[in-house]
Amino acid sequence: MSWQNHEGLNAKVVGKIEFAPGNFVLKVAPEGWELSDFTAGQYSVLGLPGNAPRSPYADKDEKEVDSEKLIKRAYSIASSSVAKDHLEFYISTVRSGALTPRLYNLQIGDKIFLGKKCVGMFTLKDVPDGTNVILMATGTGVAPYMSMMRTLVSTSGLSSKFAVIHGALHSWDLGYASELQTLERMSQNFLYLPVISKPEEEQIPWGGFTGYINQVWSSDAFEKKWGFRPQAENTHVFLCGNPLMVQAALKFLSDEGFTEHTRQQDGQIHLEKFW
Secondary structure: OOHHHOOOOOEEEEEEEEEEOOEEEEEEEEOOOOOOOOOOOOEEEEEEEOOOOOOOOOOOOOOOOOOOOEEEEEEEEOOOOOOOOOEEEEEEOOOOOOOHHHHHOOOOOOEEEEOOOOEOOOOOOOOOOOOEEEEEEEHHHHHHHHHHHHHHHHOOOOOOOEEEEEEEOOHHHOOOHHHHHHHHHHOOOEEEEEEEOOHHHOOOOOOOEEOOHHHHHOOOHHHHHHOOOOOOOOEEEEEEOOHHHHHHHHHHHHOOOOOEOOOOOOOOEEEOOOO
């Protein structure tokens, strides 16, 4: 039986964009059902059966995989919560992974499993009105921030100060860079701060930040754009991406008086936990 005939596949790929080798966007639309409401920052589940083909560039699948069982993983939604016809996901291929090489191999029109419920607490709902928001990410961790910014721009607008600090190895790994640069030009309340860790491998000299997110945070970029430095009294910070980045950011933010926001206590640091 063709993998596309698997009874669990309830959606189809309606768009695919490759930002860089292995880093791509999938747009997925439900078939025969309607998307439920979700809050920007939440995630859903994608899945494919074990007999779905892997990318030819992926490592050989060393593990035995049940051809009929769906391989499922959670991915943050990048599309606006106002959009109702499809969901967008930003995905990085893990060559040895079980699912991402199969997702990478998909073409427009192919079937896929899409979870019907979007969940997650990584949202702006606990940020007080008028508070500055700094969104820190590495790699595909920028996805939930795209959902947040797209939703705000299309609904209430940016009444507070927002910044996206996005770290990657190279400039071509900075997914959504063009859209975020455009948003910065459009809004005085938005600041985009990309940083790359391997500038020596750039084909064109890189004129932006180099190193890691802590270098951006300790710079005077906020003072230049906004005229002040974000502090725990007026700013909430979101962290999503490489666990090492999250750990490092927790340290330098804690040193400046920021505390983690949990169900038990209010704080200014919000973490995406499912990484």
